[in-house]
Amino acid sequence: MAAFNTLPRDIPNRPQPFTLHVPESDFDDFKALIRLSKIGPKTWWNQHTDDGRFGISRDWLARAKETWLSPESFNWRTHEAHINSFPNYKVSLIDPEAGTVNIHFAALFSKRADAIPILFLHGYPGSFMEFLPMMHLLREKYTPETLPYHVIVPSLPDYGLSGGASTDVEMTLDRAARIMNQLMLDLGFGYGYIAQGGDLGSMLARIISAEYDSCKAFHINMHTLNPSETPGSLEDLTPEEKNHMEWSTKWRETGLAYALEHGTRPSTVGLAISSSPLALLAWIGEKHIEWTDPRHPLPLDTILAMTTLYWFTSTLPRALYHATLVLNLTGPKPSPIPTSKEKPMGYSVFPYDLAFLPRVWAERIHPNLAFWRRHDVVSSCLFLAVCVCICFSYS
Template structure:
């Protein structure tokens, strides 16, 4: 696969092919540390198995045993390495030089549309690999209508960390992602896609950079201080899921407030032990999905292991500055002119009914509601997610190509 989808000749970047391989001594060290890590004492709260108070002690005991005995990190590495992976040094006037990793499927078509797909927390670029697999099986390099760029976001995963002399922010991260696309030769224009943190970056890119011509989101939120439109025209299903998210918010947002207000303490404490990291991230990966189709334990362990080996949990916490914006009523930038697409997945943390979206975003040209799926839509409902992306791109392709000429 990697040999077929080559870098387009117009790319301006000095790309370095990349292959994921954690040295064996680090794998051994991890297993030894995990073996020595203790499970906390039993309490009334951690013996409840209904997730009301977070992960249970029983789940953590079983997950640790699986992690030690049958989990195979090398299988996850092999899957990542099926795809073309690269690294590139991106220059930013505030952050300096930052090493950005991305997976990609480059098209041989001269009019292929560049799309940057951006993950959220607690996720990684690997969330999009199933979608890339579908595209690689559906198209050849000669017929692929898009360039698919899937980065590890700044200070996440394989993009690594910088000298910690500059705070990473939403605006800086968005600017670096825009520069990545320019460095890849897509300064004429691209489409931004994202959920969670990626959705906020796509919003900022749509508002701040002419190079971002359109954007598709699978998480859409009201701005801080923005009043909710009328609920009179909502469907019973929309009302049900709005009620569910309202009930989740008082307790489910606690993690974001801790990340946003005490990132030093949270980062140091949670990254100090594999079990601490597993409990913290595992809770989100279980709670934020459609309960009818939960993630496998192997997927959860793979995600947490990537965070552990890359040491990027502490640096990833800038995602939670979004929560601080809500406390200060600071709005998120977003274009009201560039074409917007939105895919509704009912078990996301926040949902945005169609009537609201049409009222708030007159530039919305695509809206699709789904009956299944949650916060990690590109993994939970990969076929439907890809169909939405392709349908949105088809909607905007004429105007996109006209704008980049």
């Protein structure tokens, strides 16, 4: 299998190869904690969860616990080997406020002189693992000599295998965006790159587009209005968009409690959820179920793998700054997410997006909208494909 690990020449800050391995003793402790974790009693709420309005069911959590503990049903070493089958690196970046920040990223480096660098930014409760299926398809289709892109997939600051600030400052959206831009500069892509993001990653991509010249274009697959933006009325929308808007509004009325807790009491929720792998699974497993297309639900094995990574990297108590997405837009002092109105922008909408912007509204707000598409399904390579659709404007 081709390695895709030839870094660009004259790289300003050479990253070190990284191999993920959870020590067996840590894994034994993890399994013991799962075994000893109590599943709460049956209640009216946890037995009436068919529509998700009360969260996950007790039965789902019990089945997930049993699966997690069974070596025949869940094998973390298999996921670990898959992660390690891609080039992984760690690099120390210097930020003027956060100090030294150790960043992890997976990558596919091209040997083509004209390869376009693309930065892929995940969200919560996700990780770089979300992009591994896409990367697998790319390495199956291309060789390092033919790959048209440099694919850079970091763990966001304070997420997964990346560290946080070495100084006594809070990790904010602005700081995280600056660190992600610095990663691309340190990899030698100061001449220009494209940023792609969803969820928290969409906000970071928007900030990067507005603040950093090296970002030449950006694509997002989640969009929220800034407080001062009034794009139009519901009468402008298609019937399909009106139905989506009603569904999204209903979710905001019932599904934002977690973010308000994250944003206002991050210490409490971080410590509480860190007490047990099963507590972590209930907290973020709910989102992996609710936030995905019900026609194509995530396999339990995938949910358990994502949660296992969160547990061994202590991600949840560190990575609560994503709640800023909600507090910025709904709090008493809302602040806008800066977004370039000049650089080419791509925007994709999916049927079960929790937040979305109808096409006519997007066109009014973003005169630089170069690509807009409503997709019926998500494919593993979609994020890359839509980025490439705006590469004609890359300079």
